[in-house]
Amino acid sequence: MARSCFQEPAQVEDTFCMVCAQSNPPRRDGILGPPTTALFPIPLPRDDVWSVVPKHWSKACRVRRAHRKMLQLVILALNYLHFASPLNVVHLLGRSPSDLHLSVFSRLLALIKAGGPVEKISIFNCGRKSYQLDARFSELVEAVQRLGLDSAEQYRGSKSEVFVPAQNEREELRPCRELCAERLKLSGSGVWDPVPFLSDLFYMPYIEPRVNQFDIKPPKDVLPDLSRVDRAEVLKLCKVWDLRGLLRIFPEHCGPKHRWGLVKVFNNYKSPVADRQIGDRRGMNFCEGKISGPSKTLPNATSLLQLCPRRFTEMLSGAVTDRRDFYHQFKVSDEKACGNALFPPFLADELKGFPAFQLMVEREAAQGRISGRHVVGDRLGLSPKPILLDTERYVACFGALYQGDHLGVEYATDAHANLMRSWGLLDDERRLQGSRPILYDDVCAGLIIDDMFFVSSETAQNLSCLNESLAVRQLGVAKRAYDEEGLLGSDDKDVLGDVVFKVCGAEVDSSWKSVKNGVVVAGAPKEKRLVLGALSSAAACLRFTSDALHSCLTGSWVSALLIRRQAMAVLNELFM
Helix, strand or coil: CCCCCCCCCCCCCCCCCCHHHCCCCECCCCCECCCCCCCCCCCCCCCCCCCCCCCCCCHHHHHHHHHHHHHHHHHHHHHHHHCCCHHHHHHHHHCCCCHHHHHHHHHHHHHHHHCCCCCCCCHHHCHHHHHHHHHHHHHHHHHHHHCCCCCHHHHHHCCCCCCCCCCCCCHHHCCEECCCHHHECCCCCCCECCHHHCCHHHHHHHHCHHHHECCCCCCHHHCCCHHHCCHHHHHHHHHHHHHCCCEEEEEHHHCCCCHHHCEEEEEEEEECCEEEEEEECHHHHHHECCCCCHHHHCCCHHHHHHCCCCCCCEEEEEEEEEECCHHHHECCCHHHHHCCEECCCEEHHHHCCCHHHHHHHHHHHHHHCCCCHHHHCCCCCCCCCCCCHHHCEEEEEECCCCCCCCCHHHHHHHHHHHHHHHCCCCCCCCECCCCCCCCCCCEEEEEECCEEEEEEEEECCCHHHHHHCHHHHHHHHHHHHHHHHCCCECHHHCEEEECEEEECCEEEECCHHHHHCCCCEEECCHHHHHHHHHHHHHHHCCCCCCHHHHHHHHHHHHHHHHHHHHHHHHHHHHHC
16 A cells, blocks of 8 residues: 555754744743644744844855745745734734644755755746746836836836837747748657557547547637648648658548648747647547547646655655657558648649659559459549549648647557556556556556656665666666657656656655655756746836736746645644
């Protein structure tokens, strides 16, 4: 069974001098008061940390003082969230803490130490929002300076709203752009056959998608704008696909019946030299039925809270790998490829010279020599086959899964999971999911589409053997499965036995420094938290702000509020 993480803590020496450990200390106002027995309101430690720091103090002393300051701020925040009228209990924060509160102080202090500090922080460590935050702050500062509102006199007299023009000139602030075939980076070649690993629910929709299509017409507002498609650029895209074996060409009648079923491909910014390929397949997505699959049970950061390493003695070892360009490694049937047809259709003269076109001609010729209706059918509802090949129009189709296919995540996750199960991995008793608990936590596995990770509990003394942990050994089995199936990966990005690693969008810190303090933490990366906190504080100090800055920061504030509410619930559960 999963082991409990609430063992009796060992005696831990801490440099934090807890003055409030006295049996009945006087209050700051000189009035004696007995220790409170209730958890809330949590009294403040009697520690004067807000006086001026002497210049001769060492860095270690200043860090310890910062930890104690943060402890008091966290206690104030917890009290603020707990009470509907927090100002009415301010006078109770000076009461003597009880043994219960001392244990709360120790626990909070351990968590604070595990959360930092870091040597350097940069705005670019706050994730994909970094460029947005930089632009929003820059445009606000420039607008304030241009309008002469940066002086105190102007601040007192100005009450009018001013339009702040957006500054989105940077490439990173325009992630979606028109098709440019030269910038697309494709790694897959559509050669891995997932059919043997697809569940019964997905087998037929993947092989023959028309069984999952409905005779409905999507509204115009959900369809891509095909009027701006550059025909010459689409031909360049076909050449890129053809070089990787991803291009398939079919007569126009084999593709979607309506123009709105054709796909518009566009670029998504990845780096200064390359873009991702996205297929705007909203027309076909709309008329295809939704299938409830494994994507709704993907693990998230809270799933990691089921792991229960023994306090002070065990750390977590992480092993992570991912598949490169996973969707583009999937081999699809001709019927599935026909649903990936590009706009616009082409004439034969435009496609001659493509190897994929020659394969299509040979395929059509072979089918023409076969007379059996059980093979070619009777072509009911289809236009008659043309006598002259040059007069027919053709559609260029993508021979893999689009990033933009609404069922792609289901196909990819289902086939990937069943592949791992065939090698003895991802058993339900140890698989981290968002829908069910684990039974054993000695070594656990999780799958998020193309990312596979393993986490094992290891004795803290075996610091030199983490590259041979259970997690790393199971990752080796997964890598052998990938090699046998020919699935490409990014070996340079693999994590092999690290004690500080990122999975499910969270950073797990089980370093020896944290373990000896009695905590193993999982949350947003330290740098990201510190940067967003610093930026939120800077925004709160501004005389003027903008709506764009508010909307960019709101997610950070909401996340912080939810985290504090969760922390309060955990404290109630542990100490009440």
